[in-house]
Amino acid sequence: MASQVTFIGAGNMASAIIGGMIDSGYPREAITATSPSDDMLAPVREKLGIHTETDNAAAVANADVVVLAVKPQIMHDVCSAMRDAVQARKPLILSVAAGLPAETLESWLGGELAVVRCMPNTPSLVGAGAAGLYANPRVSEAQRRLATELLEAVGLVEWVEEEALLEAVTAVSGSAPAYFFLMFEAMEEAGARLGLPADTARRLAMQTAFGAARMAMASDKPPGELKRNVMSPGGTTERAIEHLEDAGLRDIMQQAMTACAERAREMAEELGKR
Ligand SMILES: NC(=O)C1=CN([C@@H]2O[C@H](COP(=O)(O)OP(=O)(O)OC[C@H]3O[C@@H](n4cnc5c(N)ncnc54)[C@H](O)[C@@H]3O)[C@@H](O)[C@H]2O)C=CC1
Numbered sequence: 001m002a003s004q005v006t007f008i009g010a011g012n013m014a015s016a017i018i019g020g021m022i023d024s025g026y027p028r029e030a031i032t033a034t035s036p037s038d039d040m041l042a043p044v045r046e047k048l049g050i051h052t053e054t055d056n057a058a059a060v061a062n063a064d065v066v067v068l069a070v071k072p073q074i075m076h077d078v079c080s081a082m083r084d085a086v087q088a089r090k091p092l093i094l095s096v097a098a099g100l101p102a103e104t105l106e107s108w109l110g111g112e113l114a115v116v117r118c119m120p121n122t123p124s125l126v127g128a129g130a131a132g133l134y135a136n137p138r139v140s141e142a143q144r145r146l147a148t149e150l151l152e153a154v155g156l157v158e159w160v161e162e163e164a165l166l167e168a169v170t171a172v173s174g175s176a177p178a179y180f181f182l183m184f185e186a187m188e189e190a191g192a193r194l195g196l197p198a199d200t201a202r203r204l205a206m207q208t209a210f211g212a213a214r215m216a217m218a219s220d221k222p223p224g225e226l227k228r229n230v231m232s233p234g235g236t237t238e239r240a241i242e243h244l245e246d247a248g249l250r251d252i253m254q255q256a257m258t259a260c261a262e263r264a265r266e267m268a269e270e271l272g273k274r
C-alpha cells in the first residue's frame with residue numbers, strides 16, 4: 001500500500017509536488033493537504049482530487065510522511081500546534097522550507113524524528129525543478145527512497161551528506177533560477193538595442209537557454225567543449241565570449257554565489273534561534 005503523505009500547506013510548492021506525484025501515478029487517496037481555511041483548499045480538492053483538512057493535527061494522525069510546506073516564518077507556530085500528534089505517530093518529516101535546520105524542526109516537533117530537509121527551486125512548479133536533500137541520522141533507507149520519489153515527481157534530486165552543503169545547493173540551484181531570469185532581462189534589453197522587437201528577443205533568448213540546457217544534459221561533453229564548438233575561430237561567438245571573460249563573469253559568479261551561500265547560513269542561524 002502507498003505511504004500516506006500529508007502536506008502541511010497547500011500553496012505553490014505543495015501543489016506542484018502533489019501534481020507531480022499524481023502525474024507519476026501516486027494514488028490520490030493517499031495524499032492529504034492542509035490549510036487554515038477551506039477557501040484555499042476547495043480548488044486543490046477539485047483540481048487534484050486529494051483529501052483536504054483544515055486541522056493540521058488531525059491531518060498527521062495517520063500520515064507516514066508529513067511534508068512541511070508553509071512559510072518559514074510561521075513554521076514554529078505550525079509545528080508547536082501539531083507536536084503531540086506528530087509524536088504519537090513519528091512520521092518522516094520532509095521540509096521544503098528555505099533555511100530552517102533539521103535539528104530546529106525536530107525540536108519544535110518534540111524531538112527524536114526522522115527529518116529530511118530539502119532545498120527546492122521554483123521550476124518545480126513546471127516539473128523541471130532541482131532539489132538538494134539532506135537526511136538526519138534517524139532517516140531510514142526506505143524513507144530516503146520515499147523522499148526521493150516525492151521530489152523526483154517535480155524534477156532532479158541530489159542528496160548531500162552534510163546539512164551545511166544545502167547552503168551551496170541554495171547558491172547553485174535554489175536561488176539560481178533568478179540568475180537566469182536576470183540574464184534573460186539583460187539579453188532582451190541588448191537585443192532590443194540591436195533593433196529586435198523586445199518580445200522577439202525575449203523568446204529567442206529563452207528558447208536558446210532551454211536548448212543549451214537540453215543539449216548540455218544530453219551530451220557527454222563538458223560545457224567548455226560545447227562552448228568551443230560554437231566558437232568559430234575569429235568569429236562572432238569568440239568576440240562575445242572574450243567580452244564576458246574580460247569583464248570577469250567567472251569572478252562575478254563566484255562572488256554572487258559565495259554571498260548567496262553566506263546569506264543561507266545567516267538565515268539558518270536567525271530562523272533556528274526561536
Ligand atoms: N527554494 C525556493 O525557491 C522555494 C522554496 N519554497 C519553500 O516552500 C515553502 C512554501 O512556499 P510556497 O508554496 O511558495 O508558499 P505559499 O504561500 O504558496 O503556500 C503556503 C501555504 O501555507 C498555507 N498555510 C498558512 N498557514 C498555515 C497553517 N497554519 N497550516 C497549514 N497551512 C498553512 C497557506 O494557506 C498556503 O497554502 C516555504 O517554506 C518556502 O521557503 C517554496 C518555493 C520555492
Ligand SMILES: O=C(O)[C@@H]1CCC=N1
Pocket residue numbers: 098170174175
Ligand atoms: O531567496 C530566498 O531566500 C529563497 C531561498 C531560495 C530561493 N528563494
